Amino acid sequence: MHVKFNNMRITIIGSGNVATHLAAAFKNAGHRIVQVYSRNMQNAALLAYHVGAEAINTHQNISPDTDLFILAIKDDAITSFVPYLSLYNKLIAHTSGAVNIQELLNATLNAGVFYPLQTFSRTKEVNFREVPMCIEGADEAITKFLEALARDISNNVYRVNSAQRKVLHLAAVFACNFTNHLYAISGQLLSGSGMGFDMLRPLIAETADKIKEHLPGNVQTGPAVRNDEQTMNTHLQMLQQQPRLQQIYTLLSQDIIKNHNKPNEDK
Amino acid sequence: MHVKFNNMRITIIGSGNVATHLAAAFKNAGHRIVQVYSRNMQNAALLAYHVGAEAINTHQNISPDTDLFILAIKDDAITSFVPYLSLYNKLIAHTSGAVNIQELLNATLNAGVFYPLQTFSRTKEVNFREVPMCIEGADEAITKFLEALARDISNNVYRVNSAQRKVLHLAAVFACNFTNHLYAISGQLLSGSGMGFDMLRPLIAETADKIKEHLPGNVQTGPAVRNDEQTMNTHLQMLQQQPRLQQIYTLLSQDIIKNHNKPNEDK
Numbered sequence: 420m421h422v423k424f425n426n427m428r429i430t431i432i433g434s435g436n437v438a439t440h441l442a443a444a445f446k447n448a449g450h451r452i453v454q455v456y457s458r459n460m461q462n463a464a465l466l467a468y469h470v471g472a473e474a475i476n477t478h479q480n481i482s483p484d485t486d487l488f489i490l491a492i493k494d495d496a497i498t499s500f501v502p503y504l505s506l507y508n509k510l511i512a513h514t515s516g517a518v519n520i521q522e523l524l525n526a527t528l529n530a531g532v533f534y535p536l537q538t539f540s541r542t543k544e545v546n547f548r549e550v551p552m553c554i555e556g557a558d559e560a561i562t563k564f565l566e567a568l569a570r571d572i573s574n575n576v577y578r579v580n581s582a583q584r585k586v587l588h589l590a591a592v593f594a595c596n597f598t599n600h601l602y603a604i605s606g607q608l609l610s611g612s613g614m615g616f617d618m619l620r621p622l623i624a625e626t627a628d629k630i631k632e633h634l635p636g637n638v639q640t641g642p643a644v645r646n647d648e649q650t651m652n653t654h655l656q657m658l659q660q661q662p663r664l665q666q667i668y669t670l671l672s673q674d675i676i677k678n679h680n681k682p683n684e685d686k
Numbered sequence: 687m688h689v690k691f692n693n694m695r696i697t698i699i700g701s702g703n704v705a706t707h708l709a710a711a712f713k714n715a716g717h718r719i720v721q722v723y724s725r726n727m728q729n730a731a732l733l734a735y736h737v738g739a740e741a742i743n744t745h746q747n748i749s750p751d752t753d754l755f756i757l758a759i760k761d762d763a764i765t766s767f768v769p770y771l772s773l774y775n776k777l778i779a780h781t782s783g784a785v786n787i788q789e790l791l792n793a794t795l796n797a798g799v800f801y802p803l804q805t806f807s808r809t810k811e812v813n814f815r816e817v818p819m820c821i822e823g824a825d826e827a828i829t830k831f832l833e834a835l836a837r838d839i840s841n842n843v844y845r846v847n848s849a850q851r852k853v854l855h856l857a858a859v860f861a862c863n864f865t866n867h868l869y870a871i872s873g874q875l876l877s878g879s880g881m882g883f884d885m886l887r888p889l890i891a892e893t894a895d896k897i898k899e900h901l902p903g904n905v906q907t908g909p910a911v912r913n914d915e916q917t918m919n920t921h922l923q924m925l926q927q928q929p930r931l932q933q934i935y936t937l938l939s940q941d942i943i944k945n946h947n948k949p950n951e952d953k
Contacts (some may be wrong), residue, residue: 420908422883426922432837449821454854469690480946481845494914494916494917495914495916502932503936510779511705517917517920519923521736523877532847535891536886536889537892538889538892538893538896538907540900540905540907542894543896544900544902545892546842548887550888551885551888551889563702573851574711575885575888577881577885578882582879583881584878585920585924586876586879586881586924587879587885588810588869588897589875589882589921589924589925590872590873590876590881590886591872591886591934592908592909593868593869593871593872594869594872594889594893594910595889595892595893595907595908596891596906596907596908596909596910596911596942597868597934597938598865598868598869598893598894598906598907599891599893599897599905599906599907599908600902600906600910600938600941600942600945601860601864601868601938601944602865602897602902603901603902603906604857604858604941605778605857605858605860605861605882605932606857606862606901606902608853608856608857608860609853609854609857611853611854612849612854614844614846614850614853614854616901616902618818619803619861619900620804620846620897621803621816621818621842621859622804622805622806622818622819622858622861622862623861623862623865623894623897624894624897624898625804625812625862626805626861626862626865626866626894627804627865627890627891627893627894627895628894629805629807629866630866630869630887630890630891631808631887631891632735632810633807634870634873634883635706635866635867635869635870635873635883636870636873637865638807639863639866639867639870640805640807640862640863641859641862641863641864642859642860642863643867644863647761648732649761649762649859650761650784651811651853653784654856655857656703657852657853657856658856663937663941663944665936666937666939666943667937667938668860668864670930670933670934671868672932673868673930674867674871674930674931675863675935677930678701678867678870678887680824
């Protein structure tokens, strides 16, 4: 059952990519952003302007007239910020993949987590309805409340406890951050030979596209899964001036071989 | 200038993913596949049926009535197969990223390379018009001929010599094969905590989507580029039962830090 909240009052603490995309999604879903806080007044003002909120840059100016504080600041700033909010006894939810709900519970029982499992860039729109929203609450009522709010902005809402969220965050580093770095490495290799990154874009798009309907283990290709030692040795020789890339090549190839452990097969 | 060839006669040697997708693309562009060769008659027959060709499984049955032999077999089988074709003095082009044109030139001057830089799966359609076609010819006339043929099936045709193609192939291992394996690792991490791969699919799609309009170095996110040592240490602890993943995590993080070398920044 989907409880629709109209015109919830939401305060956004932070003005980075997560704060920006969440604030816009809430606003588009019909909620009201009352204030945007950032230490940097210019950043606060920019986001506040976009979502029709008041910009503030001191915690003394935080208004208690809100239903929910969304904490979208750096992980290591969360714990020290909570006391400025918990005195109002309103619900506080952080948006971090890595921070245990306990960090909020030390200051207030009115606590939850509202973690969007996505990579956000300032300049790129994201279809929030497809973003997996990972919800945790200090109690069942808070969990249900945050789940309903999450369904206002996304079709993919999951209950995820702090231990699971930590694993999700780690998995996201492999699936997103490390993947993006492999794209960067491939571009560097090309540029050294007078070729442009454009040549790789269709391959990158197709590699990700395959995963929409398959599991990655079922569509693995390349010399490692074929156990093609000659090609792997040639590649390692080509990388001999870049020992770190050589190590990355070796480790990832070994892990593919270990996971698949197949003899040679047709191209 | 685009020279359009009508009804070229093409013989496909091989019946794997590259052979299958290339044969279909040629056929769709109005060319005629005369024969499909595979050691395995069933595989030859299946592809031959789809493209209206004759299936053969012995080199004695190869017909000289063709304009072009496309060699789409395993890299290490190319050299030994060429003599069965070169006696007819027709153009022979291989489709490998890793094999030097010299391997063909040792047997015939009528040689070229027709390398599609893409990952092909048997069960997934690919829009061939977006596949980068990397062309090399033994002389300018052959190069021009293969370029024109490539333009019949793709909008992205490049001249790529054997040294460059070797680098492209290596770059593709990072951008495609290793990337897919990172997807697999992330799925493994989740399944150990009772979560499904579906949760990661939007993140994977968005990570690749960003790259359509940005260079990867400009959109890197995650703990390594932020130099967030606390999160990286937590992740390494979580991986302590999986030393190879720990090593992959460390190496990729170090390479990101080295490439970016930034102090802490806002989320």
